Amino acid sequence: MSYILSEEQEQVRKLAREFAQGEIVPVARENDRRERFPEEILAKMASLGFLGTLPPPQYGGMGLDYISHALLVEEVAKACFSTSTTLSVHISLTQMPILQWGTEAQKQKYLPRLARGEIIGCFGLTEPNVGSDAAAVETTATRGDGGWRLNGTKTWITNGGVAQLALVFAQTEKALGYRGITVFLVEGGTPGFSNTPLTHKLGLRSSNTAELIFDDCLVSEENVLGKVGDGFKIAMAALDEARYTTAAGCVGLAQASLDASISYAQTRMQFGKPIGGFQLIQELIADMMVETEAARFLVHRAGELKNRKLPASREISMAKYYASEAALRAADRAIQIHGGSGYCDEYPVERYFRDAKAATIYEGTSQVQKLLIGRAALGINAFV
Ligand SMILES: Cc1cc2nc3c(=O)[nH]c(=O)nc-3n(C[C@H](O)[C@H](O)[C@H](O)COP(=O)(O)OP(=O)(O)OC[C@H]3O[C@@H](n4cnc5c(N)ncnc54)[C@H](O)[C@@H]3O)c2cc1C
Known part of the structure; x- marks a missing residue:
């Protein structure tokens, strides 16, 4: 392992540091006080490519190596940890699973829009009764005419109130335990999908957190991410x-x-x-x-x-x-x-x-x- 950064890595760090110190630091305290999600900061980050650090350019991303990604995130977090948390969920918990497990059609449909910040992503695993024991997911998805019907509640979901795309983990065959969990790509505005904001957090006050509610929410077959039953592995x-x-x-x-x-x-x-x-x-x-x-x-x-x-x-x-x-x-x-x-x-x-x-x-x-x-x-x- 090299302890010296490459020239490209130094450049990424410099760009991220200048942006974070110049644009994020001046507004971080006020956003924290007001529990305000920094949309304008994200828009500027999107224009610099920061919302799609890891996916390759063919899907709209920067295609950075993992050290460069870490340097960029470090600089953003140094200015505001709420913003780096938003970034982490948007990239690592949304784009990376789609990149790794998605069909070509899913990648083409979602990754460039996520990388450009046109849509924000979130990751719905935790539930009121399901935290550290993630294999015990209670949200259900039942196959029927036109796709899968999702029912259940996800809680503590970062970006949950601002996301237009949610990765949702649901039990598709309870008898199989952790092998019976499947991931669904649920778009904002899908009937039966709503959210309630979670406010007054101890910290991360300018990151958005919400509860996601699924009430007979119909998701089409092509919005299954990976194979049916792959959910735990993907999580x-x-x-x-x-x-x-x-x-x-x-x-x-x-x-x-x-x-x-x-x-x-x-x-x-x-x-x-x-x-x-x-x-x-x-x-x-x-x-x-x-x-x-x-x-x-x-x-x-x-x-x-x-x-x-x-x-x-x-x-x-x-x-x-x-x-x-x-x-x-x-x-x-x-x-x-x-x-x-x-x-x-x-x-x-x-x-x-x-x-x-x-x-x-x-x-x-x-x-x-x-x-x-x-x-x-x-x-x-x-x-x-
Ligand atoms: C700010 C914030 C943002 C979040 N964002 C998301 C998100 O985007 N998506 C999402 O799905 N979830 C999210 N979460 C949920 C988070 O992942 C869970 O809170 C976490 O996994 C712990 O689950 P829990 O809160 O139910 O605690 P529990 O699992 O109930 O744990 C309670 C305590 O018991 C301990 N414990 C549990 N099991 C064991 C064990 N086997 N051995 C020893 N100790 C144990 C825990 O360490 C903890 O101290 C977020 C949470 C927070 C606070």
């Missing part, structure tokens, strides 16, 4: 993609906490000198720096495996687990360094803290990541 592959992107975002969040802390520690005077001169503050900064860099290496190692099309699930879980917890610790330390000023949104560090917590929960909690890493180390397959 796990998609979650690998998303955990990688989330881990990269968490590196950005940790870096933002570190940068803010260094700048504050250099200027805040107490006892007649900048607080950065106190060794206990230096220790907090040193810990943040080591953990941020370690998280970045874990992400880039997983990215290198992905670039080479090698198995990377365990490395991705390690990166997601470590980076999300490191981002949370970094934000906690950043608030400590800012003292009372860190406890309100005059400075961004309290937002970093609230946002970082979500990453230890979604796409598989930290406990679930540890189970996956431990099982992989011990050669245990949970499904036999």
